[in-house]
Amino acid sequence: MSGPQLGLAISVFLACAVEAVEALTIVLAVGVTRSWRWALAGVAAAAAALAVIVAALGPALDAVPIDALRVIVGALLLVFGLQWLRKAVLRAAGLKAQRDEVKAFAAETDAARAAALPGDGFDGYAFTIAFKGVLLEGLEVAFIVLTFGSSQHDIGLAALAAGVAVVVVILTGLAVRAPLARVPENNMKFAVGVMLTSFGVFWGAEGAGASWPGGDAALLVIIPGVLLVSLGLVQWLRRASVASALGRPA
Amino acid sequence: MSWLVRAAQAVWEFVVGDDPITALGVAVALGATALIAGAGAPAWWVMPVAAVALLALSLRRAAR
Numbered sequence: 255m256s257g258p259q260l261g262l263a264i265s266v267f268l269a270c271a272v273e274a275v276e277a278l279t280i281v282l283a284v285g286v287t288r289s290w291r292w293a294l295a296g297v298a299a300a301a302a303a304l305a306v307i308v309a310a311l312g313p314a315l316d317a318v319p320i321d322a323l324r325v326i327v328g329a330l331l332l333v334f335g336l337q338w339l340r341k342a343v344l345r346a347a348g349l350k351a352q353r354d355e356v357k358a359f360a361a362e363t364d365a366a367r368a369a370a371l372p373g374d375g376f377d378g379y380a381f382t383i384a385f386k387g388v389l390l391e392g393l394e395v396a397f398i399v400l401t402f403g404s405s406q407h408d409i410g411l412a413a414l415a416a417g418v419a420v421v422v423v424i425l426t427g428l429a430v431r432a433p434l435a436r437v438p439e440n441n442m443k444f445a446v447g448v449m450l451t452s453f454g455v456f457w458g459a460e461g462a463g464a465s466w467p468g469g470d471a472a473l474l475v476i477i478p479g480v481l482l483v484s485l486g487l488v489q490w491l492r493r494a495s496v497a498s499a500l501g502r503p504a
Numbered sequence: 505m506s507w508l509v510r511a512a513q514a515v516w517e518f519v520v521g522d523d524p525i526t527a528l529g530v531a532v533a534l535g536a537t538a539l540i541a542g543a544g545a546p547a548w549w550v551m552p553v554a555a556v557a558l559l560a561l562s563l564r565r566a567a568r
Binding site: 349 | 519520533534541547548555563566
């Protein structure tokens with residue numbers, strides 16, 4: 255497996271695992287408090303919708319010339335990655351609340367209990383919440399699978415990494431029968447932000463006509479570089495917020 | 505509103521989110537890379553510099 259392929263697999267696995275943990279919390283909450291049958295039906299419907307999206311867009315992206323594809327994918331990954339990284343840096347600096355699966359689970363179960371119960375048969379609430387949760391979290395994964403996979407001409411590897419992540423999260427959820435609160439979700443989001451931004455920088459520049467010194471090996475400098483800059487920005491924001499709290503300029 | 509407009513808005517919200525300035529900055533940086541590379545000069549440095557600058561500016565706006 256080449257370096258970019260390994261980066262692809264790790265990035266997709268981490269991104270998919272994070273989104274799967276969030277989706278699992280939602281499905282668990284409606285399954286436990288409402289109806290497992292209709293929650294799982296919602297999951298199946300969302301999975302089918304996601305499969306259709308990937309199956310329709312995957313071959314279409316493969317038909318685009320590689321340089322044009324890398325400009326588009328590089329731009330999308332960079333915009334997307336910078337959003338992930340911004341939120342992750344703000345969380346790490348204490349300026350944004352950390353994601354907490356126990357709190358999210360409690361909020362979902364409270365809302366599920368408050369919603370009206372159906373008569374016999376179809377539980378629209380359980381179906382809709384599970385469907386929306388899996389579809390919305392899954393769309394981000396589908397986006398990452400398609401962009402990473404098509405740029406490397408290896409959508410199969412990206413889909414495999416995503417599938418493994420979903421299976422690992424589901425099996426772990428079945429084993430502990432509770433939201434996966436001990437998964438280092440915020441650190442994983444930070445790592446995904448670094449990887450998306452790094453690959454966005456690399457492919458965007460290549461697609462626009464630039465040549466990287468060292469070719470693919472440039473990623474071995476870009477990824478640690480983005481990580482170091484991001485950690486530096488966390489420290490800068492922490493100092494700035496302390497200075498602001500003390501009433502003096504940072 | 506037609507479904508097409510709603511779909512376009514959903515795609516915009518999904519990709520660009522709440523920070524259109526960063527998205528614009530990425531587009532400008534890609535354009536600058538293409539121009540510099542087209543002139544035959546090394547252009548690999550433009551995207552890393554732009555990414556760092558855009559992230560720092562975005563964080564500065566968010567932290568205010």
